[in-house]
Amino acid sequence: MRRFLRVVAVGGVGLLLLGAGFYTWASATSSRSLARSIDSHAWEVPVPYPLEAGEVEARGLTSGEAEAEALAQALERGRHLVEARYACGECHGSDFGGGVMVDAFPIGQLLGPNLTSGRGGVTASYTTADWDRIIRHGILPGGRPAVMPSEDFLLMSDQELSDIIAYIRSLPPVDNEVPPIRLGPLGKLLVASGEFVFSADLIDAHDAPHAELPPPAEVSVAFGRHLSGVCTGCHAMDLAGGKIAGGDPGWVAAANLTPHADGLRDWSYEDFLRAMLESRRPDGSEIREPMSFVAPFAQNMTEVEMEAIWTYLRSIEARPTGR
Ligand code: HEC
Ligand code: HEC
Known part of the structure; x- marks a missing residue:
């Protein structure tokens, strides 16, 4: 009996040490994975997307009128894109002032940052290449892989990207400080074991050119x-x-x-x-x-x-x- 108790005690301590060692490994490995810097091309897009030369000519627009008309059309397309197709607001909030992707203890707190120009907004100094990098590559401006599911946006064309930027820039500023992402023990384990795959690792070509326009809107x-x-x-x-x-x-x-x-x-x-x-x-x-x-x-x-x-x-x- 005594011997049995000793085995149980030693086994328990061993398991505890093993658990602690495992947790240390998962923490270190997931931090390393998050601290990586991933290269991608610097892909700029015009905002708003200019009208086609043919339309400017046919309607006899001055350059100022053409610019204003281009912006009006971009905002209309951008609104439809975020309301119907690219569900950014699902995680960044319907006013884009911040939202929730996952907030569940063992996984962690993965909040969608505030994308407006208000206090706590993170996109004020974004270049259009930064927008391309996060949305179509899953890479934050500094190079760190993001937990956002950017593979969903891989097929987005330049014009759509530009329309979404124009639309988000036009939104009223929202003051809201959103804490950075925090992985819980299970989140760390999922990252360390490779069960959670970052979009930046799923998307293999970070230097492949993007399509300029979406396919024509038709049943095809x-x-x-x-x-x-x-x-x-x-x-x-x-x-x-x-x-x-x-x-x-x-x-x-x-x-x-x-x-x-x-x-x-x-x-x-x-x-x-x-x-x-x-x-x-x-x-x-x-x-x-x-x-x-x-x-x-x-x-x-x-x-x-x-x-x-x-x-x-x-x-x-x-x-x-x-x-
Ligand atoms: C956020 C994750 C998510 C996204 C994005 C998503 N789905 Fe789903 N979808 C699911 C899940 C999970 C189920 C299964 C739900 C269930 O079993 O009750 C499902 C079920 C469905 C079903 C029902 C099929 C069945 O056999 O019951 C259809 C149809 C469907 N999805 C189509 C789509 C289409 C088309 C898109 C893209 C426009 C899409 N989904 C985007 C997660 C998603
Ligand atoms: C499923 C949830 C989800 C969806 C959908 C989503 N995002 Fe995100 N987004 C996030 C999360 C979470 C982060 C924080 C990523 C990190 O820090 O690892 C993020 C980060 C960002 C950032 C970077 C902010 C910074 O810290 O510099 C931008 C910009 C952004 N998203 C724009 C968009 C746009 C535009 C769309 C729609 C086309 C979109 N997101 C769709 C969850 C989402």
């Missing part, structure tokens, strides 16, 4: 593929779904969106619309978080956008559900 596979870029952060690059890497551990796995038997093979376009707009499956059951966060954005999409996404989803390879 090309436009649908472009719009589906924002689904990949959760549904995976091949849209076959599975566990959401880097998400809240309480979230359910993402569904398979390919035309596989596990996926949307038997769905009609009406089924798809109902899922996107009302968060209901064909059998009437409710679609859960975090997909239900998508509905308010999908409700702002045009019919052409919705039909284009569906056309693209029908065209991709059927695959079994991912990991």
Whole structure:
């Protein structure tokens, strides 16, 4: 009995030391991973995006008028982009004054910074290359990899990036100091073990040129593929779904969106619309978080956008559900 107790005591202390050692390893490894500096190109875009020469000429606009008209059009496009397609406000707040990506103890506190020009806003000294770096590469101005899911924005064209910058710059300043990201013990472990992959590491070409314009807004596979870029952060690059890497551990796995038997093979376009707009499956059951966060954005999409996404989803390879 005594011997047994000793074994238990020694074992307990050993486990404790092992745990402490493991935690030290996870802390050091995750800090190192976050402190890396990643190189990317310096990609500048004009803001606002200029009108086409043909339009300026045809309408006989002076250069001042052309500039004002370009800004008005950019703001209108930018508003639609953030309200319907690129859900920045989901994590940066609907007024862009700061919001929440994940705030759950063992994972950590990953807050979306204040992007306005108010007190606590972080974009005042941003160049357009800095905007490109964080949004399309997942890299902060100093080079550190960001926890933001930038792979969602990989297909964003220069004009869309420019429109979003113009729109955010036009917003009223919000005074709000947002604390920097803080990883909890589980967050550190996920980063250290490679379970949480930074967008900057998922995106392999940080010097590849970006498309200048989005594909034409029409019901086509090309436009649908472009719009589906924002689904990949959760549904995976091949849209076959599975566990959401880097998400809240309480979230359910993402569904398979390919035309596989596990996926949307038997769905009609009406089924798809109902899922996107009302968060209901064909059998009437409710679609859960975090997909239900998508509905308010999908409700702002045009019919052409919705039909284009569906056309693209029908065209991709059927695959079994991912990991
Ligand atoms: C899923 C949540 C999420 C979405 C969606 C999102 N962001 Fe972020 N964003 C974050 C988080 C979290 C950070 C802080 C990253 C860090 O410090 O590692 C961040 C950082 C940033 C920064 C850098 C701020 C700084 O510290 O310099 C900018 C700029 C930014 N986001 C812009 C955008 C824009 C524009 C969009 C939409 C196209 C967007 N974000 C969509 C979560 C998100
Ligand atoms: C923030 C993560 C996230 C994003 C972004 C996201 N989804 Fe989802 N989606 C999910 C999850 C998780 C489920 C599964 C929900 C459930 O099982 O209740 C899901 C379910 C679905 C379903 C229902 C499928 C089924 O079999 O029940 C459809 C359709 C869908 N998503 C389409 C899309 C499209 C299209 C986009 C991009 C425009 C998108 N999702 C973006 C996480 C996301």
